[in-house]
Amino acid sequence: MNFDDIQAVKKLLSEPQKILIVPHKNPDGDAIGSTLALWHYLRNRGQEATVIVPNDYPKFLKWMSGNEYILNFERENTQAKSKIDAATLIFTLDFNHLGRVAQMEEPLRKSTVPFVMIDHHQEPSDYATVMYSDPSMSSTCEMVYNFIEYLGDTQAITPEMASCLYTGIMTDTGSFKYASTTAQTHRVAAQLIEKGAESSEIHHRVFDTNTPGRLHLLGTALNNMVILEDYKTAYITLSQEELDAHTYQKGDTEGFVNYGLTLEGIIFAAIFIENRDEGIIKISFRSVGDFSVNEFARNHFGGGGHNNAAGGKSDRSLQETAAYFKSLLADYSEKLI
């Protein structure tokens, strides 16, 4: 964050505001962790603040302090809309394009109050008054820690805030293993542990929450995995039928795509998941090293994300989508080395 932006934020926060904090739709650990940590921080400073999520999120994220005060735009629509209308300042966290908030896009676009963006995704659009955007960061949670540091306030980080921030850093770095994890990420994590985040307990709460159905679904996913050694690629398909057979619940396929990358020699992994309700195939891509799945997802599957983690979708059938995916790989053979 540059000096002018820090001053601008300090000025905004020196006056009483009605603050909204908004993450992207289908919020993940980084989205929920960062918004709740910022919520605690602003409230402890005496500000009125509300977190509004565009839609629901998995149960393994619902233990964080302040969770019960989060408004769900889909479920508590009237209340959420009046909060948006009354807001005097809006923070958007962990996304950089207003299209990422689904149905909340329209009311947010209408709002004329200052926006503060804190985010680590590539190619931000410029809707925000203050933009703290840094794609080199591991997570928005690491950035919220920096943000509080820029305001000279790290002593204000409570154990609750530390736990929220630690959760987002842990989930967005794949437990500190992705390339985005820097020495500074570890320094921030260390600070958070010193401030009361219990790393082992947090890990347990987030990751040790499998249901039998999810583990059996993982078995099906791994059985379905296709390995294309020539392209150093592995992909998984899951049909709606297979999901239904394992009493699929939202979030159950989280992390499945990463298993492809645990194969020796594989650098590109994908998962294709049929969603009959929406009539689309939802896609996640992962890579290790220089191969940009962000570019791949943008070019072919109407999506995007980060260099090593991106998403997309397809209107074709599951089989056609997988076949199309395979047909694209030859053009990338030089990059998949």
Ligand SMILES: [Mn+2]
């Ligand atoms: Mn993130």
